[in-house]
Amino acid sequence: MSVEAREARQPWILLTPALTAVTLLLFVPLAFIVVYSFWLRTATGADEVGFYLDNWREALTDPFYRDILLNTLKIAFITTLVCALMGYPAAYFIARSRGNKALLLLLLMLPFWISYIIRTMSWINILGVSGAFNTAFMTIGIIDEPIQMLYNETTVILGLVHFLLPFMILNVFVSVDGIDTNLEDAATSLGATRWQAFVQVTLPLSLPGLAAGSLLCFVLGAGTYITPLVLGGPTDAMFANLVFEAIITQLNWPMGSALSLMLLVVLGVLVMIYNRYLGMAQLMKGLG
Amino acid sequence: MGWNLIRGWTVLVYVFMFLPVAVVVLLSFNASQFGSFPMTGFSFRWFVELWNNDAILRAFRTSIVLGLLTALISTTLGVLASLALVRYRVPGANMVSTLLIAPILVPEVVLAVALLLFLNFLGINKSFTLLLFGHVIFTLPFVILVVQARLVAIRRDVEEAAMSLGASPMQTFFQITLPLMLPAVLAGALFAFTISFDDITGTLFWKPGGVETVPTQIFAMLRNSISPEINALGTVMIVMTVGLPLLGAAIARQLARRSGT
The missing domain is CATH 1.20.5 (Single alpha-helices involved in coiled-coils or other helix-helix interfaces)
Known part of the structure; x- marks a missing residue:
């Protein structure tokens, strides 16, 4: 074999283990559940191999699934909106602050290292019947009996915002940090107010970061089932909870496959639209 | 104002x-x-209580062994792939990158279901092996992103100098490239460990009955009521997952300083 040929083969030898892992542990399994979703779980608990449209018919026409899917998208949307409103000014501040930028950034990274389940359950200590708020209110005398503030849709959104906010801030930060401050100065020197300069110069330039953060918040928020289980009530199930129920509780794996694929398609379409207009590079900037 | x-x-x-x-x-x-x-x-009584709770200690052992194995495998795969992507002109490099990042573009629930059902079809039931496969595939993209970002910073000419002075490619890799890469490798491994240690979304699908990791143990305990033990367990986890990376960053900086990059 020539030297050139060996040179050309080398990267593929290095890539083979990782590509094999991704193929066998992700792509083949995904293809497999596509097939699996057309099988049927019979009353005896065995799978009937074949091409049945029953699961898909049920998943796509039953209003129960449709309502929960719509509600999931609604929750993810509100979560994303709140993250953007809370996170944008904070990210802007970090990017433009002069003194303690490194410390602010380190603090921003910390939540990524703190376990999701702990951050989620920490709200029980704050809002629970014997949590910080109730204790404080009763001590001051605003209320006599503790009130249950937990286990509703609002606390699910609260938990999700708490979990996803760092993703939003980080992405917007990366974007704003890359904008030359001279641009804003130039705008103001030409007679724009600081607010005008922000709205017409900085904000449009930071939209890719805002979009990347929003995509992450939406997709991660819409795919969760832990937050509703910990902070939601019995009626606050999200779509991923239905998947969990079908797979783990009811052991109806063909139906679970169909529901998983529905979720994948709905969120995948969003990722593709994003990729079409903005490309994956922006997203990788925020992740790396 | x-x-x-x-x-x-x-x-x-x-x-x-x-x-x-x-x-x-x-x-x-x-x-x-x-x-x-x-x-x-x-x-400190709740920490003492934790120490005496067999279920929690077992969960810790499972999480740590799982995290270490995940880090080992994921980092090995990730470093090799990153080397290929950074050091060589790979035709279709963008496509390859996207394929390797795919596990974090797919919602974790869907990844969890697909892997569980497929491996079960192959005869691998819910087990530690399934958990390990799951954690490896889920952490791999993060390792690749982190390692790649740092590999770019290593200059190629040091290696070329070694080779021109008569070192074999193997010698060059182990004596020059690997030591220079060490901070990147450690960062990747640490990242993989922490993500594995924290994971609950996939883990709840993959874990066999009776086996708990620390997050699933906390989740199971939440079903009863919030006990001071959960808060203590949370504190230990925070110390581990925040303290370790900070320590790792400090060590990496030391190493980087010594090797002069």
Whole structure:
């Protein structure tokens, strides 16, 4: 074999283990559940191999699934909106602050290292019947009996915002940090107010970061089932909870496959639209 | 005026992010019987209680072994792939990158279901092996992103100098490239360990009955009521997952300084 040929083969030898892992542990399994979703779980608990449209018919026409899917998208949307409103000014501040930028950034990274389940359950200590708020209110005398503030849709959104906010801030930060401050100065020197300069110069330039953060918040928020289980009530199930129920509780794996694929398609379409207009590079900037 | 408003807002955002977590740590030292306010005194009893709780110790052992194995495999695969992508002209490099990042573009629930059902079809039931496969595939993209970002910074000419002075490719790799890469490798491994250690979404699908990791153990304990033990367990986890990376970053900086990059 020539030297050139060996040179050309080398990267593929290095890539083979990782590509094999991704193929066998992700792509083949995904293809497999596509097939699996057309099988049927019979009353005896065995799978009937074949091409049945029953699961898909049920998943796509039953209003129960449709309502929960719509509600999931609604929750993810509100979560994303709140993250953007809370996170944008904070990210802007970090990017433009002069003194303690490194410390602010380190603090921003910390939540990524703190376990999701702990951050989620920490709200029980704050809002629970014997949590910080109730204790404080009763001590001051605003209320006599503790009130249950937990286990509703609002606390699910609260938990999700708490979990996803760092993703939003980080992405917007990366974007704003890359904008030359001279641009804003130039705008103001030409007679724009600081607010005008922000709205017409900085904000449009930071939209890719805002979009990347929003995509992450939406997709991660819409795919969760832990937050509703910990902070939601019995009626606050999200779509991923239905998947969990079908797979783990009811052991109806063909139906679970169909529901998983529905979720994948709905969120995948969003990722593709994003990729079409903005490309994956922006997203990788925020992740790396 | 506007700037102060933004500053105030940022402070509030940081308080929102950290206050609940701070309360977990605070309450873990509460002497009271119940995992809630008011604080009745300062005590380490819940940490002692943790130490005496077999189920929790078992969960810790599982999480640590799983995290270490995940880090080992994921980092090996990730470093090799990153080397290929950074050091060689790979035809279709963009496509290859996207394929390797795919596990984090797919919602974790869907990844969990697909892997569980497929491996079960192959005869691998819910087991430690399934958990390990799952954690490897889920952490691999993060390792590749982190390692790649740092590999780019290593200069090629040092290796070329070694080769021109008569070192074989193997010698060059082990004596020059690997030591220079070490911070990147460690960062990747640490990242993989922490993500594995924290994971619950996939783990709940993959874990066999009776086996718990620390997050699933906390989740199971939440079903009863919030006990001071959960807060103590949370505190230990925070110390582990925040303290380890900070320590790792410090070590990496030391190494980088010594090797002069």
